[in-house]
Amino acid sequence: MGIWTFFGRFTRIFTPKRFPIAQKLALVFTLLISTGMVSLGLVIADDQTDLLERQMMDSSDMAVKQLAQIAKEPVLADDRLTLQTLINNLQKQHGVLAAAVYSEESLPIVQSGQLPDADLVEQHTQQENLFVYTKPGKNQAEPLVVVASLSPMKVDGLTIGYALIGFDRSIVESAKQQTFKTVGLITLFFVLIGSVTSIGLGKRLTRPINQIIKISSAISHGDYQYRFRSQRNDELGELMEAMNEMTEGLSQKEHVEKTFSRYVAPIIAQEVLKTTPTAADAHHITASVLFADIVGFTTLSESIPADQLNTLLNEYFSYIADIVDTCTGYIDKYIGDCVMAIFGVPEFEPQHAQHAVECAALIQYLVRILNKQRRKKGLLTLEFHIGVNSGTLLAGNIGAADRMNYTVMGKEVNTASRLSGAAKSGETLLSEATYQAVKHLPHLLYQNHGEITLRGTSQAINTYAAKLDGKKNPAFVKAKLDQLLSPQEPA
Structure with a gap:
């Protein structure tokens, strides 16, 4: 073993992993x-x-x-x-x-x-x-x-x-000895003074570096509120100013992302923010679409003030949004009185049909509970008719180069919308493809609704009505409702 090899091993053993500046x-x-x-x-x-x-x-x-x-x-x-x-x-x-x-x-x-x-x-x-x-x-x-x-x-x-x-x-x-002693004492004195001074100077010089480390740690944990207040006219000052600008930029970016996520589902916001969106990003994917329409919305909107209608819609839609999120879907858009939700997009999910049907059944179940509570208080209530369809959809960025919207489209989307229009108040209609994917689920009840010709089509399709079987599998219903309802909300 060479002397340098031994020295290198000795240094690695006895040198601390962290040696402050x-x-x-x-x-x-x-x-x-x-x-x-x-x-x-x-x-x-x-x-x-x-x-x-x-x-x-x-x-x-x-x-x-x-x-x-x-x-x-x-x-x-x-x-x-x-x-x-x-x-x-x-x-x-x-x-x-x-x-x-x-x-x-x-x-x-x-x-x-x-x-x-x-x-x-x-x-x-x-x-x-x-x-x-x-x-x-x-x-x-x-x-x-x-x-x-x-x-x-x-x-x-x-x-x-x-x-x-x-x-x-x-x-x-x-x-001679006295001279050496005197010189030695003077040397020791100045060494001690120099050591104390150097330690103090080192701490003073590294103080902004420690602040940079603290702020960097805070930034890595998503806290963008820290700023350097002290002003320096050296390289550390330039670094601190650059850190302030970076933190301000990250804070603004976080604000934009949070604001963006209020208008776009978080999972879609993440997908869009990965790269610059283009129309070429569109791709076919097998997924499920849910449309939930309010029954008699036109008549209702003419009978109450707009602000009161807005409050009423927001209350129901907030519950629907929570249910959709609980069932691993996301709301694509609000179309007046209609909610369009998608399951299995942008990443393929094998159980997309199950999640969509469970979501529809939970919406109808929760709306009945909510309406019961509101009627006791003499408040207005809403009823929904829902349609669910599964199939191959085109998912991607749709629109102009400077204004795009990530959504899905195709014949299967139109079918889901038509099913919603064909359903009665408080009813959920499924297409044949969706029914075949979920008919084995024990906590759902199905009824053959027969063949119907959807609006805008000439060919009849077979449909099924679905709802929760709370008695047969109450544990599933209770688990889902526990996720959705807080103690202040109707139970």
Whole structure:
């Protein structure tokens, strides 16, 4: 297994499925600030260390040269007491671990502290005047590191001896550690400040994104009322404005669809809205058509005011619409006092004839119940005669290019309309084709109505009257009525 394959699997396992942008921004900003501050801290610490080293070297060189200058006369005069006093005073100073005056042969005249070996001193009198040596410390695990500075004492160009001062290098190391500590604390402080700032900035930057997610979720659930109120002058502002325009457009579209569905059956509205409707979309389909006409409508319309007639029609038609919908059909149109309903369109439904006949029987059943309730209140009532026919229909968009209507037409539609006209008040007539499709249903009663010649035709057809058998199958009637009637409506 390659290293990159292993790294990829490791990343997939430990990377969360959802990593918010605010956290990503905070992580990136924190890493950038941390990297920058750590790099800056290292550079500062290194510079400070070099500066301390140079300061120590300069101080050592200056101190040993002063000792060499002062010790010239006592060396010439062989005044060891004065030299010892000088060395003892130097030894008392902070950081001084060794001090000595040597003869020109590198032999010690006076000395104090942790001095280097004689061979080391002789070696450096010939090479360089600054060197480092170690001596055992109080703690054997931590030896003393001494920085020695050696300076010749010259009189008229002749070397008469050497002065040496040894400084404790741990002072520099301690200063270095203090520098690293200070820089580290400052770096940590700024990293924390940067992290908090980046988290706050990330949340602020992602706030509109979270709002977009919220509104998008609401839109996906069909709620188009949300709008962005805040104004921004960046790309997020443009996106929010575009979201507002989109939501407004969807809201208007929903309003149009709802309004459209009040004039066209929802299933037809969905079918029409799928594509641009054309007359070429028409196709033949086997379905059933129901016509329900009001008995004596012309006389009724002349006897009561138009607004009262409108209220009366709307009450009955609302029940009929609910029954048609319950029986999986849809109302194609209202033709004055007539309701035209279709079953098995636009998608073929094998039980279209059953649904159409059950719908017709339920309409007559419910109208009888409704009329009974209205008569008790002294209100006007309506009676319906219904015709149902099944067969091959032409279904599609009919009309002009700029104004079309999705409907069905053909000889079978005309037959259903004629059957409705031939039926008596409160009666439902079926064609032979419809009767053959539903005669096996146990909750319907049929009666041969005989052959009749429909208006506008010369050939007689066989017809059947149908109604619900509530006693034989009351469960079906009750189930359907429970779907249609609320507690406030007649039962």
